Amino acid sequence: EDQVTQSPEALRLQEGESSSLNCSYTVSGLRGLFWYRQDPGKGPEFLFTLYSAGEEKEKERLKATLTKKESFLHITAPKPEDSATYLCAVQASGGSNYKLTFGKGTLLTVNP
Amino acid sequence: NAGVTQTPKFQVLKTGQSMTLQCAQDMNHNSMYWYRQDPGMGLRLIYYSASEGTTDKGEVPNGYNVSRLNKREFSLRLESAAPSQTSVYFCASRGTSSTHKNIQYFGAGTRLSVL
Numbered sequence: 001e002d003q004v005t006q007s008p009e010a011l012r013l014q015e016g017e018s019s020s021l022n023c024s025y026t027v028s029g030l031r032g033l034f035w036y037r038q039d040p041g042k043g044p045e046f047l048f049t050l051y052s053a054g055e056e057k058e059k060e061r062l063k064a065t066l067t068k069k070e071s072f073l074h075i076t077a078p079k080p081e082d083s084a085t086y087l088c089a090v091q092a093s094g095g096s097n098y099k100l101t102f103g104k105g106t107l108l109t110v111n112p
Numbered sequence: 113n114a115g116v117t118q119t120p121k122f123q124v125l126k127t128g129q130s131m132t133l134q135c136a137q138d139m140n141h142n143s144m145y146w147y148r149q150d151p152g153m154g155l156r157l158i159y160y161s162a163s164e165g166t167t168d169k170g171e172v173p174n175g176y177n178v179s180r181l182n183k184r185e186f187s188l189r190l191e192s193a194a195p196s197q198t199s200v201y202f203c204a205s206r207g208t209s210s211t212h213k214n215i216q217y218f219g220a221g222t223r224l225s226v227l
């Protein structure tokens with residue numbers, strides 16, 4: 001069974017204080033690892049897809065990296081508008097459903 | 113570009129009542145999904161439709177039925193609502209182009225309370 005564990009559950013940062021969120025996963029074969037951002041009362045918003053170990057992707061202050069067992073979402077010099085819940089999900093290879101298995105998320109709060 | 117549209121946004125039901133949650137996408141995607149999100153549980157797959165005319169169970173299908181009405185629309189029905197079905201429901205569709213390969217795009221959600 002595919003499993004995704006995110007840590008920490010909650011993270012409070014000061015504006016400009018860089019940090020990382022962790023996503024550990026167990027999957028029979030990885031088709032892709034996805035990062036989403038979710039604001040209160042909204043649906044998840046796609047950020048990144050990573051397909052193979054060693055891959056990195058960046059968008060503004062966010063950088064996602066992938067190893068064979070985990071992914072990190074690095075946040076550099078965060079701003080209050082980066083406050084949100086960040087969700088990690090894996091998509092297993094094989095089959096035709098392309099379903100996502102999600103972690104429980106990390107609630108990030110950035111204080112001004 | 114509307115993306116994935118869900119209706120209604122909010123709903124309150126009494127135990128035993130029925131209702132249908134509607135979802136429509138305008139991105140010409142083949143696959144669509146229904147998830148529920150509960151505090152401390154993360155997003156869990158209820159049902160999915162790999163293509164028009166097909167549906168299949170996900171992780172937590174009990175108490176729900178779905179209909180893939182056409183390529184655009186995928187509805188979720190609660191025949192006899194129970195308090196345990198109080199949740200936030202999200203619909204998603206999956207991209208197939210080289211640019212949006214396998215990415216699931218989510219609607220804004222339906223917040224359902226069953227009293």
